Every structure is written in C-alpha cells, then in structure tokens.
Amino acid sequence: MTSSALPLTTAIIGCGVIGRTHVDAVLHLKEQLTLTALVDVSTDRAEALAAVVEERTGVRPAIFASVHDLVAADAPQLVVVATPSGLHVEQAVVALEAGAHVLIEKPLDVDLVRARRLAEAAKVAAARGQVCSIISQHRFDPSSQIVHAAVENGSFGRVTSGVATVPWWRSQDYYDSGDWRGTWALDGGGALMNQGVHTVDLLLWFLGRPVTVAAEIALLAHEGVEVEDTAVATVAFDSGALAVLHATTAGYPGLTVRLQVLGSRGSAVIDADKLEYIHIADETGSADMGLQGGGNQADRYGDTETADGVDATRFTLGHVRQYDDLLAAITEGREPLLTVDSAVLALATVRAVYISAILGRRVRIDDVIAGEYDELTLEVPVTEVPV
Known part of the structure; x- marks a missing residue:
C-alpha cells in the first residue's frame, strides 16, 4: 500500500504546456508534495523544465525517458500524467501497478476500451489504498x-x-x-x-x-x-x-x-x-x-x-484546488470528487x-x-x- 505520509514524492509525466501547469501546482503545494522526477520522451524538453524547477526550488528533479524507467528506478508516491490524451491509460496503469497514487490530466484517454482497463486497474489499486483521479478542475x-x-x-x-x-x-x-x-x-x-x-x-x-x-x-x-x-x-x-x-x-x-x-x-x-x-x-x-x-x-x-x-488570474488555480481534494482523499482514505467512473461517463x-x-x-x-x-x-x- 502506498504511504499517505506528507509530503508525497511526486513525478510528472509530460513536460509540455500542461506539464508546466502541473509543475506550478505541485510547487505551490510544497508542504504536501515534493517534485522528485520529470518524464518525457524529449530529453531537451525535460531538461528545460528541470532547469525551471531547479531555479525555483534549488533542487533539480531526476529525468526519465518513460514511465517504465521511472518506476524501475524508484516509484514515487504520486504520478501525474500530463501527456497526449491517447497515452494516458497506458502510463497510468503502469504507475498504479507500481503502487503510486495517480492523477491524470483530462480526458482520462481517448479510447473507451482503454478507459475500462483503467477503471478496473483503479478498483484493484483502491483496495490497496491508492487513489486515482482525473483532472476536471x-x-x-x-x-x-x-x-x-x-x-x-x-x-x-x-x-x-x-x-x-x-x-x-x-x-x-x-x-x-x-x-x-x-x-x-x-x-x-x-x-x-x-x-x-x-x-x-x-x-x-x-x-x-x-x-x-x-x-x-x-x-x-x-x-x-x-x-x-x-x-x-x-x-x-x-x-x-x-x-x-x-x-x-x-x-x-x-x-x-x-x-x-x-x-x-x-x-x-x-x-x-x-x-x-x-x-x-x-x-x-x-x-x-x-x-x-x-x-x-x-x-x-x-x-x-x-x-x-x-x-486567480493564473491557470493553476483550479488545478491547485483539485490537488487539495486528491490529497484529502489520500489522507482520509476516501474517493476523490473526480473518480475514474465519472471520467468514463x-x-x-x-x-x-x-x-x-x-x-x-x-x-x-x-x-x-x-x-x-x-x-x-x-x-x-x-x-x-x-x-
């Protein structure tokens, strides 16, 4: 079972525009979350974002090319999926199976067959105390x-x-x-x-x-x-x-x-x-x-x-509120407001x-x-x- 002790070590998969939004949200919640890793197929993109994180925090997150490399090294407690929509389920399932809590940027995927697979994986993970939620800030x-x-x-x-x-x-x-x-x-x-x-x-x-x-x-x-x-x-x-x-x-x-x-x-x-x-x-x-x-x-x-x-003018405001709900769900042992089933619907x-x-x-x-x-x-x- 994934530990709920705060702060949670956190990895963000996807270092594009929406990945940067999640970086802002995670760094805002520095008492609850510690950004330890970035994952992207583009090393240049990951390095550029890691430099931004280091400038703001003084600590440079580790960089990985894939979610498989991430969990093989040391699975973080929370994995955030912020890649193109068609990759969401594959990456989220790997993270869940590694024991991490998971937060997925909208939509949960583009394919309902894969979405059902995630729903099943999330149910199994929930029995171990893991939380999986979908962004709908x-x-x-x-x-x-x-x-x-x-x-x-x-x-x-x-x-x-x-x-x-x-x-x-x-x-x-x-x-x-x-x-x-x-x-x-x-x-x-x-x-x-x-x-x-x-x-x-x-x-x-x-x-x-x-x-x-x-x-x-x-x-x-x-x-x-x-x-x-x-x-x-x-x-x-x-x-x-x-x-x-x-x-x-x-x-x-x-x-x-x-x-x-x-x-x-x-x-x-x-x-x-x-x-x-x-x-x-x-x-x-x-x-x-x-x-x-x-x-x-x-x-x-x-x-x-x-x-x-x-x-309030920043795009991260809604994301921060949803992270607050995710963290409360983890620490209180309850479902998040945004469940996988609601995202499937x-x-x-x-x-x-x-x-x-x-x-x-x-x-x-x-x-x-x-x-x-x-x-x-x-x-x-x-x-x-x-x-």
Missing part, C-alpha cells in the same frame, strides 16, 4: 460548487434543461504545431474532446446521468485536420432534463465558456467560470410570466473568484456525440459504455467545407 470553481449545491438541495426545483457552449478559436498554426494535434488516435477528437470535455463534465455533474445523444460535427475553418472543429448535440438525461451542447475552435476571436442551468424554481448562469446570474424563487412563489432575467441573487454569494492563496458522452454524428441517428450512452460501438472507427471524414 472546474468542478472546484466556487461558482460550480454553488450551482451544484443548489441542484442537490432542490433549490432550483426540478432541473429542466441546460445549455453549454465552448465558443473558442484555435488557429491553423495551433493544429500544425504538433503531429498529434487534431488526430483521432492521440487527440481523440477535436473541439468537444479536447477543449470541451471540462464543460461536458460540468453539464453531467449538474444535470445527472445522460441517456441519449443526437449530434452533428463538422470541420469548417481548418485544413489537414482529422477531427471536428465544431460540434453541436442535444442530450437527454434520465431525470427528463434536456440540454444543448456546443463546442467549437472555429469561433474567432474566441468567446467565454457559458453554462446555463434552468429549473422550475430557479436558474443560474456561469460565464468564464464566474457566477454571472442565479435566482431562486422565494417561499411566495414566482411571477406567472417570470422575471425575464431579473432578480439576480449572485451578490449574496460574494466573490466567487476567491484565490485560495493563488493568483464523460468520455462515453463525448464519444456518443461522435458516433451519433457519424451514424446520423440518436445514440444511447449505456450502449456506448457497454462497448456496442467499440468496433466503429472514428477515423472517417467529417463534413468539410472549404475556407
């Missing part, structure tokens, strides 16, 4: 916590619908900057899988278990990319609630992520991670024709951007969007989870319109 935003609590305690009445949009822009140079970007094999999809999966997770957290999906995807503003840059879907939930899901990397110059939750006695809007609007009917009931956006009660919750000791929902678009019909989420479409390849042309 926006669950820890104060705004998300407020809205989820309102859903859970019934303040919104019956939750009837949701609208989630991720209206971003990514240039052609972005997709051309790495061979893995925009590929089914390693990116697992486009705007929805890569940019929108956090918002999918929040939508499911707020509205419950999804039942069916109907979708369309297209490649509209980029060239030489296998995956979609625009996806639109309708999602039906087992509660009866309905939702609209939209994600794009073809919306120049890029707008803010927006998520609306609507119920019979209250509604809320989260925009750019802030609680922009919330209204809950009082005991006297609500106006027959509604308030048409009036009566914003958001100010009663105060500042929902509280920095928790971290500069989000991944299945994204894959159901792609399957629905390819087949041209509504798809059941449980059929996707059960493996009914495992043999269906997603390496097919999406609707491409010349720029």
Whole structure:
C-alpha cells in the first residue's frame, strides 16, 4: 500500500504546456508534495523544465525517458500524467501497478476500451489504498460548487434543461504545431474532446446521468485536420432534463465558456467560470410570466473568484484546488470528487456525440459504455467545407 505520509514524492509525466501547469501546482503545494522526477520522451524538453524547477526550488528533479524507467528506478508516491490524451491509460496503469497514487490530466484517454482497463486497474489499486483521479478542475470553481449545491438541495426545483457552449478559436498554426494535434488516435477528437470535455463534465455533474445523444460535427475553418472543429448535440438525461451542447475552435476571436442551468424554481448562469446570474424563487412563489432575467441573487454569494492563496488570474488555480481534494482523499482514505467512473461517463458522452454524428441517428450512452460501438472507427471524414 502506498504511504499517505506528507509530503508525497511526486513525478510528472509530460513536460509540455500542461506539464508546466502541473509543475506550478505541485510547487505551490510544497508542504504536501515534493517534485522528485520529470518524464518525457524529449530529453531537451525535460531538461528545460528541470532547469525551471531547479531555479525555483534549488533542487533539480531526476529525468526519465518513460514511465517504465521511472518506476524501475524508484516509484514515487504520486504520478501525474500530463501527456497526449491517447497515452494516458497506458502510463497510468503502469504507475498504479507500481503502487503510486495517480492523477491524470483530462480526458482520462481517448479510447473507451482503454478507459475500462483503467477503471478496473483503479478498483484493484483502491483496495490497496491508492487513489486515482482525473483532472476536471472546474468542478472546484466556487461558482460550480454553488450551482451544484443548489441542484442537490432542490433549490432550483426540478432541473429542466441546460445549455453549454465552448465558443473558442484555435488557429491553423495551433493544429500544425504538433503531429498529434487534431488526430483521432492521440487527440481523440477535436473541439468537444479536447477543449470541451471540462464543460461536458460540468453539464453531467449538474444535470445527472445522460441517456441519449443526437449530434452533428463538422470541420469548417481548418485544413489537414482529422477531427471536428465544431460540434453541436442535444442530450437527454434520465431525470427528463434536456440540454444543448456546443463546442467549437472555429469561433474567432474566441468567446467565454457559458453554462446555463434552468429549473422550475430557479436558474443560474456561469460565464468564464464566474457566477454571472442565479435566482431562486422565494417561499411566495414566482411571477406567472417570470422575471425575464431579473432578480439576480449572485451578490449574496460574494466573490466567487476567491484565490485560495493563488493568483486567480493564473491557470493553476483550479488545478491547485483539485490537488487539495486528491490529497484529502489520500489522507482520509476516501474517493476523490473526480473518480475514474465519472471520467468514463464523460468520455462515453463525448464519444456518443461522435458516433451519433457519424451514424446520423440518436445514440444511447449505456450502449456506448457497454462497448456496442467499440468496433466503429472514428477515423472517417467529417463534413468539410472549404475556407
């Protein structure tokens, strides 16, 4: 069983952009975590990041070329996986089998067959006291916590619908900057899988278990990319609630992520991670024709951007909060808020969007989870319109 004594020796696999975010988070939590190793297939990339760590801490982490080399030398207590999505499960399973706790950057992988393998490995590891969690840092935003609590305690009445949009822009140079970007094999999809999966997770957290999906995807503003840059879907939930899901990397110059939750006695809007609007009917009931956006009660919750000791403008804020939950799960012997099973459900929902678009019909989420479409390849042309 992995020791839960703090600080935990920590290794980060992947020294790219998101790996640097994890380095920032780990170094911020210096009382709980000690960064002892970096892993990357590129020695130059690993050396460059190790130099940054040494400059900030005075200690240079060890460098390894693979997770196998890492665990063969001396498995750390916590392994963070921050590599291209299609490599996540393989590396995470090796770390779990070596006895480490594991934190995986979103999504948990791009392939449901591999995701199921991770779910099984995580169950076995949990019996030994290990914790495995998947990054979905926006669950820890104060705004998300407020809205989820309102859903859970019934303040919104019956939750009837949701609208989630991720209206971003990514240039052609972005997709051309790495061979893995925009590929089914390693990116697992486009705007929805890569940019929108956090918002999918929040939508499911707020509205419950999804039942069916109907979708369309297209490649509209980029060239030489296998995956979609625009996806639109309708999602039906087992509660009866309905939702609209939209994600794009073809919306120049890029707008803010927006998520609306609507119920019979209250509604809320989260925009750019802030609680922009919330209204809950009082005991006297609500106006027959509604308030048409009036009566914003958001100010009663105060500042929902509280920095928790971290500069709120930095990308690491949500990650630090999730690390706090991971560490609490380890020391308290409980599940983390983000379990592998919840990540599998989000991944299945994204894959159901792609399957629905390819087949041209509504798809059941449980059929996707059960493996009914495992043999269906997603390496097919999406609707491409010349720029």
